[in-house]
Amino acid sequence: MNGFQLSDTDRRILHELTLDGRLPYKELAARVDLPISTCHGRVRALEKAGVIRGYRADIDPVAAGLGVEALISVTVGSRHRSEVPEIADRLRTVPGAQRVFLIGGDRDIVLHVACASVSELREFIATHLGSNTALEQTRTSLVFEQLPGTAPA
Numbered sequence: 001m002n003g004f005q006l007s008d009t010d011r012r013i014l015h016e017l018t019l020d021g022r023l024p025y026k027e028l029a030a031r032v033d034l035p036i037s038t039c040h041g042r043v044r045a046l047e048k049a050g051v052i053r054g055y056r057a058d059i060d061p062v063a064a065g066l067g068v069e070a071l072i073s074v075t076v077g078s079r080h081r082s083e084v085p086e087i088a089d090r091l092r093t094v095p096g097a098q099r100v101f102l103i104g105g106d107r108d109i110v111l112h113v114a115c116a117s118v119s120e121l122r123e124f125i126a127t128h129l130g131s132n133t134a135l136e137q138t139r140t141s142l143v144f145e146q147l148p149g150t151a152p153a
Contacts (some may be wrong), residue, residue, distance in 0.1 A: 012031075068115045069112070074107060074111060075107050
């Protein structure tokens with residue numbers, strides 16, 4: 001961490017922004033019981049410290065026609081260990097990739113994907129993972145439901 005200490009007020013601000021990142025400062029300030037100018041200053045400080053990394057649209061894959069989601073655990077072959085960050089970075093750009101995680105343990109990467117159908121998921125795996133000789137093994141788990149967290153650490 002960069003040394004920035006979160007106060008209870010900061011945590012309340014983060015909680016509210018997690019629920020609605022487009023919340024107007026006036027409403028956010030009222031929810032956390034702060035003057036608007038103080039609230040605005042706290043949000044700017046959280047952004048500057050890198051606690052708030054950005055704001056983005058939260059797209060519902062099902063509503064966007066991508067009703068099949070999966071988590072794919074990937075093992076990179078021992079001869080390609082040094083390439084793990086580059087492989088993960090390339091996977092981020094593949095259409096359908098939602099998130100990519102570099103992990104520890106018996107797997108190296110977990111890829112969250114969303115596809116229109118099971119056959120499209122199978123094609124995704126064959127095209128983007130199965131054909132990559134640096135990848136030793138994959139394990140696919142279907143996501144039945146995703147429940148986002150709302151509380152910052």
